[in-house]
Amino acid sequence: MRVIYDSETDTRTVIFIDTPLVESDDDWLGVILDYDEAGNLVSLEVLDAWRRVGLPYRIECLVVPSGVSLEEGGGGYHLEHSTVRTIEDSRGEVK
Template sequence: MKISYNPETDVLNIYFQESPVEKREREKPDRILDYDKNGNLVRLEILNASQGVTNPQRVEYSVILPNPVTEEAKLLSLSDRCAFMQLPLEERRRILAAQTEVMVEHYEQDTE
């Protein structure tokens, strides 16, 4: 992905891929969407960007990496949740404390 802003023309472009544009749609008077021949979004163009974007010269991004799904990390069904609530309080606290440690490690490694 590539982002460019031209302060002289006040145009912000977000390029999602490098493909020839086959179709162009004006979503709103100041937003133009470009698509490739397969209908995939190629670019979002925002005209008069300084009026619609808080600060078009500032970019923040984050990358969310998928974690390998372990047996414990799978989503819990309603019956699993009910079973968890039936556990003794100390056992629930132990499980939650272990999950908290994993989350703390993740956020400590996050440089954002």
């Protein structure tokens, strides 16, 4: 997965798989979903990212170990059961 922030266009793109796009859906205001030939979600793009997600160049990656439920502990996950990594790149690209 790649997450790219383009400061020139103020867009944040999350690319799930690297495959050709055949269809885009922009039914949601400010969000574009891209699909491959099989109908799988390939990527999503958030327009006006600074306004919609704040600090669009900041990413937190939460890795939940096998056997730990996200519902554990009253409907929320516990960070002590997980590994959290925050990535900030002033250039706007996180890989």
